[in-house]
Amino acid sequence: MVKVNENYTRLPGSYLFSTIGKKVTAYKAENPDKKVISLGIGDVTQPLVPAVIKALHAAVDEMGNAETFKGYSPDGGYEFLRKAIKEKDYGARGVDIGLDEIFVSDGAKSDSSNIQELFANNCRIAVCDPVYPVYIDSNAMAGRAGYYDKASGKWTDVIYMPCTAENDFVPAFPETVPDIIYLCLPNNPTGTTLPKNELQKWVDYANENKIVIIYDAAYEAYISEENVAHSIYECDGAKECAIELRSFSKNAGFTGTRLGFTVVPKDLVVDGVSLNGMWARRQGSKFNGAPYIVQRAGEAVYSDEAKRETAEQVAYYMRNAKIIREGLANAGFTVYGGVNAPYIWLKTPDELTSWEFFDKLLHEADIVGTPGSGFGPSGEGYFRLTAFGKYEDTLEAVKRFEKLR
């Protein structure tokens, strides 16, 4: 008699953004005349840049011609894309990554949820709190998180590293030494980064304690400060302890086009087993590559033309971030982030809980944001706004915030 994976039955509610989506859909249905502005889900609004569109059309034409048609992608992705990544993302920053250490995928969400498969089931994970929910959810589904305690909002077997205004949203080494640490830098949702010398301490800590760091650098394109590392491999010894996840979603608007990659260095060996070999086997057996046309689009992102065009988009979003940050501060809100990341992290006013403020904002200002508590218990009393909206909508949203006070 078949039995289900009981870990699923321990998951509280639905995936954060599904819940928000349902609430917003219901509100819009009840209020068809209201113009709801979404600063909620971290989804881009600017179109793919012309250089990428050009590459996509060319690749589509190749797929229509028997001489140039492409079937299954090579394991790990096409060399043309891996070469561009190797040279432009790493070589240009003085980091030497091998082509066979780069694994192209359909996006960082898949990779960040699948990567835990490589580790033993009794490994303890540590996460910044608050953080992108996928790290915990994927480990909970695999049974590595223990039980969810509703009162505390915590999983019994997860090590939380609180990041609040009290510690400037910078995590401290946890009291219990974990086996795996997830670091998302720049952090989603707080927008926090670490100076390179601070990140080096985490690498040293990991190597001393034989910990693997899962380093999610999905937002690296938004780093504006000089002393912040774009890749963890800029730190000494990181190849012996860190896996890095990258995405094309936020730097080039690929949220609906789907492309990412993961770097698993060959020097990353656990108990004599190469994680690079394991990930190659995992991807070879359970994944069939990103579409050829999308890999060509990814290659185009590295062209000089696209670099200019996507830099303009990043600047567009960061102008939004500045407008929200300064506008809300002027209106009396306490705000964080928005300097090295497209997220503004807000203290909810009047001691409101995150969900109370979500409802107030939706009903009184027709604005959708994301409750901080959805990113972890230390996110309670905070709220995330994204800078990915349209400029005009962002200006309008700030005006509505001013009226709300």
Add this chain to the structure above:
Amino acid sequence: MVKVNENYTRLPGSYLFSTIGKKVTAYKAENPDKKVISLGIGDVTQPLVPAVIKALHAAVDEMGNAETFKGYSPDGGYEFLRKAIKEKDYGARGVDIGLDEIFVSDGAKSDSSNIQELFANNCRIAVCDPVYPVYIDSNAMAGRAGYYDKASGKWTDVIYMPCTAENDFVPAFPETVPDIIYLCLPNNPTGTTLPKNELQKWVDYANENKIVIIYDAAYEAYISEENVAHSIYECDGAKECAIELRSFSKNAGFTGTRLGFTVVPKDLVVDGVSLNGMWARRQGSKFNGAPYIVQRAGEAVYSDEAKRETAEQVAYYMRNAKIIREGLANAGFTVYGGVNAPYIWLKTPDELTSWEFFDKLLHEADIVGTPGSGFGPSGEGYFRLTAFGKYEDTLEAVKRFEKLR
């Protein structure tokens, strides 16, 4: 201290097609003057059809325009695609499937390897032997297969249902009742199908014993005989026990474009838990949808124009299948399959093992095939040839086979 998932260390060798790829690359490097013909990996060679190319170009243009740009896909896939699937794949065959029972994905390989996550770790799986290796590999990685016994070529905890010439490649109900049964029909690699009344017996068996059937219908477009079901839901009671996997790879040449879907009926409830809800949660938390442009391409596959065009491609491949089947039979080989599937299943001559015949064929005829033993222990002494090659290459390959005898 971090530990790896030990199940990976139990996997024998590398993924079948990676091993073949390496052997062929080495042979080509040593023999640069020889024209090697591949009838090995099941990859298509005909380009995407004009109707699909047209839809791709149109969707690419949408992605380049702020007004029509698309970010994250809705959970489960765009409604335009799910509607086409509902109507054309199911409604047209008298099967009623709800839109929220259809989950669009990046292909059947991902889904067929991820679907096991829904089940308890002590569930026993049963597979046809030989079969597509992903079912066992994904369960082995999750610890559900036990240990690999090199002598027998079997995993200790997997229930094998032998399919050989002795039983016309039709599996019998296993002696030990499993919890989950994988059925790939038309079967890869043997090309076997079951008449609808025989498939009904498996559905009844599953419902009587509270077994879930994972039904892989990736090759349904190749069914040429009238009494063979295209979907398991043509059988009574299948919605209470079966999940169906579908692919655009083989019916529309999407191996390098990546699109598939999985149907999880709402009537499929295990211990009071809805598998539909679990899969929705799994996909919502660990997957971010297929690219918008690819979903539009998938929608176009259902247009009348594309239906005609892809039917021609299927006919092209099935002409190859006939040429191989008849040519090899005339040359004295014992052949099976190739009627409802693009695969020919061959008895190796002279009592050669599958890998011995692979080497002989590569070195003496410059032809790449797939060793039957790679699909399971009962595949030993057999060999798979695919009909996905070019017509001219297929004719040439048959000539070389004739000389080999």
